Amino acid sequence: MPEVVFSVDQSKSMRDQRVPGHNRWHPDIPAAATVRPGSEIRIESREWMDGQVGDNDSANDIRDLDLNVNHMLSGPIAVEGAEPGDLLIVDVLDIGPVPQEKGPVAGQGWGYTGIFARHNGGGFLTDYFPDAYKAIWDFHGQQATSRHLPGVRFTGIAHPGLFGTAPSADMLRRWNAREQALIDTDPGRVPPLALPPQPLEVLAGHLDGADLERIGREGARTVPPRENGGNQDIKNFSRGSRVFFPVFVPGALLSGGDLHFSQGDGEITFCGAIEMGGFVDLHIDLIKGGMEKYGVTTNPVFMPGNVEPRYDEFISFIGISVDHETDTNHFTDATLAYRNACLNAIEYLKKFGYTGEQAYLLLGSAPIEGRLSGVVDIPNACCSLYLPTAVFDFDVRPTADGPRRVDRGQCAVTS
């Protein structure tokens, strides 16, 4: 077991840890630890909402989440000798839920997937599912089941939803400027187009007073993926993967969290994936001057690992960039095409007895693959969604007999 360089006591809020983490991006958040290139380290993690969601059958906690809290990140970890222009090599040696513990915090033997209400975050299909819902997942080794999704069992592809290096002060300014410009195009939108800096519930390690206030004013929110990596929610950052992060500040200042027991491509419910606290073991190294050497300017590069669960049979759904309700074409819009693929999958699954919400929760958390199939066949983008048939304990393939529809209960709802 590698040295724990960021430890978490799951019985306490991130705020009350011996060395607290942070929930904004800012170059001035002090390093929680310093490591050498070549080190193997363990980072412990709180689930992204710092424990606001319970192992119960009500979605009220999802509905009422304080979205200023997230993402509760572990770090920053400074790397000796790292300088702007380097590539930081991060190997994901291992990752998992909280080891050796059962308890009330996500990651202690269980996790959750939520559908955010439109008025509190929304999600990919919020126009179709505007209310809050939840599914609780029980962990069985690398597999998960849910009492809210009977008939389903799958091997998770565990990964951190979020890892990134600190932005430089200049990069941070540019982020804030471009995101505010987007917000300004429709400031009253619900859900909003983007989240500006918000000086509420800010955490920045041991910083307090004016320092903390400044982080709150300037610090970028952690929701989007950006040039530093960040909340990329790439399910393939799993065990054995190697990530090359661009370095923008001395020491690189690597932070991460938002661990997922499993996730489908797109993490479509937003509070998607199976959220959990836990640990991640990393090997850290450097390629000096790697950004220039390899032409890396705007995003990390990575190599997935070789222990992703194998599935060989899929039932696949297609979407194109047409709003079918109004019969309106959108020019090569892959987002819309994937939304339609998701909706098509949901309609299909409803024929087997699931509610739409159950199907939506499933697509956010099961190991589905979302592919950009065609993006040039004007005017229609074509995206496809691959659902492993082995996820179900019944035969989900189309047959002449039609689907076997049975009562499959209900996910957790609000009261």
Added chain:
Amino acid sequence: MPEVVFSVDQSKSMRDQRVPGHNRWHPDIPAAATVRPGSEIRIESREWMDGQVGDNDSANDIRDLDLNVNHMLSGPIAVEGAEPGDLLIVDVLDIGPVPQEKGPVAGQGWGYTGIFARHNGGGFLTDYFPDAYKAIWDFHGQQATSRHLPGVRFTGIAHPGLFGTAPSADMLRRWNAREQALIDTDPGRVPPLALPPQPLEVLAGHLDGADLERIGREGARTVPPRENGGNQDIKNFSRGSRVFFPVFVPGALLSGGDLHFSQGDGEITFCGAIEMGGFVDLHIDLIKGGMEKYGVTTNPVFMPGNVEPRYDEFISFIGISVDHETDTNHFTDATLAYRNACLNAIEYLKKFGYTGEQAYLLLGSAPIEGRLSGVVDIPNACCSLYLPTAVFDFDVRPTADGPRRVDRGQCAVTS
């Protein structure tokens, strides 16, 4: 070998075949053959441009292509007993280039990938690569190499880019209306937003005179994927896959073509993939009333086969929905995110000595995977592109030493 129900003599234009195919979607194009559910059939195919591109080192033919010709489809094949509301089961038993022949037409031992000029079609990265280019690929069993892309060899995942059932007259009207509405938003755009019916170079089997003229006026162009399937360019429709097509007219009227020896997700160069003529063997069956049974309304459902080439190591590139040149955010725009992932991959490959055009051609035709990783992390979509490292005969992984840059020649250019 199954019965050939649509035959092609590759020495002749599709127009001059004994039973010609067609290049528009219209319910009134007469069936070229009729088959029973349970049949195994072979359909022979011309390459999508009907032989306009040669096995040479000039991209002039790509620059000068007549885009009214495509796609030259084989069919329609009527299926006995098929009625609107059914699902047509189409198993891809086998697919390949023109068997037992070497010659001057794509598919006779070779294929091509082109970059369309902006003024003649364009492509996913036409803002960056506005001119015409070409790569010729030689087939070696299931593998391909190109004198225009030295250092590259890969196993193709052969598939038909295009298969679909005929639209009903009503559906056809809706297609034309919604696409014209899109064109009307920017009628002078180059390349255009969509292609309206165009009565030039129209082919509709043996129809001629007023019938053919009407097909030209009303027939939908074959470029986009639509509710009937069509030009979906899903690389995973390969050997062993099973597709469930919605049926909109009596007899289903299945047509297809645009065979690809290989393609990367997105087919990003548009004249992407490795284009070829050849054959496809199908098993045909029906699920009566399948659309209602399985909730299929807007697109086919499919199950990929189990002989896709295996790759276990990838170098992967990420893109987010930011225009990095202007630092402008686009709200969860997966198309832009994937475009950035492609650009990042191209910059990376240039460090190994490829030209940008070579890298672009490679990404369009090699078995790359394009994934919608995160689509809810406002405001930035995150897409990722997986490039198998085994495609290259050199080590393409990032190392401390930096890339080994060598002269890798040039693709075919215009003169």
Added chain:
Amino acid sequence: MPEVVFSVDQSKSMRDQRVPGHNRWHPDIPAAATVRPGSEIRIESREWMDGQVGDNDSANDIRDLDLNVNHMLSGPIAVEGAEPGDLLIVDVLDIGPVPQEKGPVAGQGWGYTGIFARHNGGGFLTDYFPDAYKAIWDFHGQQATSRHLPGVRFTGIAHPGLFGTAPSADMLRRWNAREQALIDTDPGRVPPLALPPQPLEVLAGHLDGADLERIGREGARTVPPRENGGNQDIKNFSRGSRVFFPVFVPGALLSGGDLHFSQGDGEITFCGAIEMGGFVDLHIDLIKGGMEKYGVTTNPVFMPGNVEPRYDEFISFIGISVDHETDTNHFTDATLAYRNACLNAIEYLKKFGYTGEQAYLLLGSAPIEGRLSGVVDIPNACCSLYLPTAVFDFDVRPTADGPRRVDRGQCAVTS
């Protein structure tokens, strides 16, 4: 399509081809063709028994086979510049049944699997299945079904059962000596321990008279795998694989045949696999002095291809080196352990309604994997047999309810 350097007219016996092949190993069989390193070539092939088996429902032809005929090989192909001590690189670019033909010879759209009678060849389980049986397989692209094995459909992993280089005169002498020594330990055994040279039905290209007589007297039978490769029956020599053959004579003299549409590890029925004629496309190259460079002395080295069919779920059977009928231990005997694994699989499949013969035929031809799991745990070797569950159109996994046993007919029997 590569140049055909060995052509076969399937309407004629190998003996009556323009350039006949051969059915013994001998360095003096003249080359049928000469090729250069770097060539891509096509070799056409007769099925191993030269057409003695028909597409019918009687196993009489299996019972009455003339085993002096096999294997009918195509070649030898001389490679310019190849000298003893080199390694011959042979890439399997493609392989398949007889292209574009339907007909009465195995490979023309169909193939067969046989159980040899104990008195005419025997097989791995001849003590349990002493009589002749047969299954006919119909080809559907890369998949096969059999009217003699209802409920089964699988993707074949096509490969040549036999390829090899010619032995030197000295090596040939040693083969004959050591095999005769084995025969001499039990000369009357049925089936025999090995097959000595046999001057009946000998074919050696155009040789005749005294030359042919000498080949008959000296030529090694083609049944066993030996230092030159030969009848290795390795199912993984499929499309995309690369084999490095040791060279023992000038020109290497490569020959091959015994094409299989599919085979399970072990080819346990002997006339196992799905036998067919067809074609194989090869790329030929040399590593000069490669045997010494890589320490290759006694057998080829190879690299499997990357298009083997993917299966992710298996039901697996174990065997150990105990004769359970007599409760006798055999010291780390992997052959016995695998035999027990096969017997265990057969007992299992009988619970679903197959006859023992059907199950035996299935294990010989379906893509099962046979593994040497433990070979050091004295006194018992442990072997395991992996049967893909997707081979069956019913659920073959053990459940609390027990197997669903239905009548599954019968394979072809003798009359």
Added chain:
Amino acid sequence: MPEVVFSVDQSKSMRDQRVPGHNRWHPDIPAAATVRPGSEIRIESREWMDGQVGDNDSANDIRDLDLNVNHMLSGPIAVEGAEPGDLLIVDVLDIGPVPQEKGPVAGQGWGYTGIFARHNGGGFLTDYFPDAYKAIWDFHGQQATSRHLPGVRFTGIAHPGLFGTAPSADMLRRWNAREQALIDTDPGRVPPLALPPQPLEVLAGHLDGADLERIGREGARTVPPRENGGNQDIKNFSRGSRVFFPVFVPGALLSGGDLHFSQGDGEITFCGAIEMGGFVDLHIDLIKGGMEKYGVTTNPVFMPGNVEPRYDEFISFIGISVDHETDTNHFTDATLAYRNACLNAIEYLKKFGYTGEQAYLLLGSAPIEGRLSGVVDIPNACCSLYLPTAVFDFDVRPTADGPRRVDRGQCAVTS
């Protein structure tokens, strides 16, 4: 985390645990715990030699091992309601080294592979490697490296080498009889043909006195796999696999241990695999009367999991059943064929600078696959060994240039 039903303090011998395990098979060893069908349980495990081997650079501890100690098993676990004739369903939910610990016992962050000396156990190639050697492996998440095998890094496929149900008294008598009969054929052999009951270092839970003495006299040694499962050393019993064990005594009495971080098929060095202590999480269930329902009489049936590490490129070695030193044929002897395949692989690896001992240790512990390719081609069995090329940090494929030979040090030797 499931309930721990068998706990181990790694600072103590198995003998000194609160509830000790056992190292013989006998139906009268009392259950250490009782569980219900449907339970999820954790079993902690000592490495098989109970801590006799150290993390150092001397092979003396391997040379001097007391082989009466092994295997130190955890259990037996009684299952409520299990009766002879049932099948016990055991799902391997998770498995790993000792969690959260670093220390001096194998499993605490490291493991070992040993070559047993001929006079103390021997191994598959003991005629070629008669002395003791050792390699120490460091764990990095799911990957392992060894200072004794530079240039190598691979993902382990962790599994228990040994799990089994208790034999009935009658079955135990038969085991002892048949193994003694084998020993009697060559009682002085070194290493011995089998191991009879041996009343030294016997452990049987809390039993002592006459009870323990009887276990020592009658209890079967744990080395071989038998009808109850036992030391099968099947590397594919990894995470996610499901095993169906026959039940021979009331309560089933399941025991196991001998955890391996990784192993190659065959576990050819005997003290092969990467040996470790650790934990295994199981789900337990029953199929009442399952042995009869599914025709299971002599061995467990199992289904491998879907998270085995993926490798897509292999360099493969072949062996046939000929003793090449004496040019002697052995009739379809798969054991000899696999031995030759191993020897061929070792010769090959020596060309890259490894010693024979290093190569032997590597083949025992890396995720190599050993296949029974042909077992009917009289007189020669043909086995093949698949070595993933990704195991090496250099190019191990044959090329025209020959291998790049460098000094690769040495494994641990005796002093």
